[in-house]
Amino acid sequence: MFETSRRKLLGALGVGGAATIAGCAADAPGTAGDQTPAVGGQQQTKQVDTDQLAADPTDVPEPIDRDEPTTHEVTLTVEEVTAEIEPGVTYDYLTFDGQIPGPMIRVHQGDTVELTLENPDGSQLPHNVDFHAIYGTGGGAVATTAAPGEANAMSFQARYPGAFIYHCAVPRLDYHISAGMFGMILVEPKDGLPEVDRELYFGQHELYTDTEAGEEGHHGHDPASMKAEDPNYVLLNGEKYAWAAANRGPVETTVGDTVRVFMVDGGPNLSSNFHPIGNVWNRAYRDGGLPEDGDMGSYADKNIQTMTVPPGSCMIGEMEMAVPERVKLVDHALSRVRHKGLLAEVDADGEEHEEVYDPDFDGTSHEGPRYE
Structure with a gap:
C-alpha cells in the first residue's frame, strides 16, 4: 500500500525555496535518505535480482492513429535491482519498471497524461521523475517525489511534439540517472509520424x-x-x-x-x-x-x-x-x-543487390569511371 505524503517528504528533502533550481534540490551534504553509496572496494559478485535489465529495443508502443485527444493513465514503478553489467560483473542499478531505458511512453500532441510514480517499501532511496515534455516546475519532479513505500502523481498536457527524455531528479540526480533512471516520452505531432516497417x-x-x-x-x-x-x-x-x-x-x-x-x-x-x-x-x-x-x-x-x-x-x-x-x-x-x-x-x-553493394566483386564485372 502506497502512502501519498508529498508535503512531509518535500520538507525532509529540503525541496522548495532557495534550495531548488528548476525543480532539482541542491546537492547538499547529508541529505537524509539519499546518500550516494560509498566506495567500498571490490566485493564478490552479488546475487542478481533479474536476468535481463536491458530493455528490448523492439518493445515500442504502436504508432497513434487518431485525431482526437485522449487521457493516458501511466504508472512508473521504481525498481532498485542488482544485475550484471557483463558476465561476472554485478552492479546495483536504479530503474523505472526494472529496465534500462525506462518504458517508452507514446502520446499525441494535445493528449493528457496522468502520471503516478510508485516507490515500493523495499526501496532504499527516494525517487521522482522529471519529464522534458512538461510545462511545469521541474518537469513534474517536485510533484512526483516519493520516499520508499509512497506514491505521488501529477497530470500534464503534452502541448509540443518531439521525443523527450524523462529522468529521476532527486538531489543526487547524476548518480540516479547514471544508474538507470531515464527513458523517453514521444509526443507525436498532430498529423502523426510517417509509416515505417x-x-x-x-x-x-x-x-x-x-x-x-x-x-x-x-x-x-x-x-x-x-x-x-x-x-x-x-x-x-x-x-x-x-x-x-x-x-x-x-x-x-x-x-x-x-x-x-x-x-x-x-x-x-x-x-x-x-x-x-x-x-x-x-x-x-x-x-x-x-x-x-x-x-x-x-x-x-x-x-x-x-x-x-x-x-x-x-x-x-x-x-x-x-x-x-x-x-x-x-x-x-x-x-x-x-x-x-x-x-x-x-x-x-534478404535478397542481394549487387548493384548497390557487391562484397565479392572481382574487379572486372562493372562498367563506369575509374578512380585511381
Whole structure:
C-alpha cells in the first residue's frame, strides 16, 4: 500500500525555496535518505535480482492513429535491482519498471497524461521523475517525489511534439540517472509520424564504478570518477553490448525495410555520436525535434552519418535497409565501443543487390569511371 505524503517528504528533502533550481534540490551534504553509496572496494559478485535489465529495443508502443485527444493513465514503478553489467560483473542499478531505458511512453500532441510514480517499501532511496515534455516546475519532479513505500502523481498536457527524455531528479540526480533512471516520452505531432516497417528504442548512459571495467566481482558507484566525468562503462540499454550478436542481439529486420530508431541519451555527462556503421540516417530529427505543421519531409535532415545527441536529449533517425548486412549502432567516440561496452547490432536479411553493394566483386564485372 502506497502512502501519498508529498508535503512531509518535500520538507525532509529540503525541496522548495532557495534550495531548488528548476525543480532539482541542491546537492547538499547529508541529505537524509539519499546518500550516494560509498566506495567500498571490490566485493564478490552479488546475487542478481533479474536476468535481463536491458530493455528490448523492439518493445515500442504502436504508432497513434487518431485525431482526437485522449487521457493516458501511466504508472512508473521504481525498481532498485542488482544485475550484471557483463558476465561476472554485478552492479546495483536504479530503474523505472526494472529496465534500462525506462518504458517508452507514446502520446499525441494535445493528449493528457496522468502520471503516478510508485516507490515500493523495499526501496532504499527516494525517487521522482522529471519529464522534458512538461510545462511545469521541474518537469513534474517536485510533484512526483516519493520516499520508499509512497506514491505521488501529477497530470500534464503534452502541448509540443518531439521525443523527450524523462529522468529521476532527486538531489543526487547524476548518480540516479547514471544508474538507470531515464527513458523517453514521444509526443507525436498532430498529423502523426510517417509509416515505417520497424521501430527500435535504445538508451545510452555511463556507469562510474569503483573497479576496473571487466574485473569480476561486485562494482560499487565511484563519486570521484563521476565528478571527473570518467566512466568505466558507456552502455546502450544498461549492459555491455546488450543487443549485439554476442549478447542478446542482433535485432532482425528485412532488406527493403525502413527502420526508425529512437535513442535517448541519459548521460548524465557524455554526448553520444550516434552512427550506424554500414548505413546512414537517411532522415534524422536532431534532439528529437518534430514539426507542428506536419511537414516531416522538409523538417528532417537528410543522409546524416553521425548524430550528436547531448546528455538529456534524444534523436530520431531512419535507416533504409538496402542490402543484406549487419548494421552496428555505435557511439563514434570509438574507444567507448572497444573498451567501455557500447554496441548494438541490427541484421537485414534478404535478397542481394549487387548493384548497390557487391562484397565479392572481382574487379572486372562493372562498367563506369575509374578512380585511381
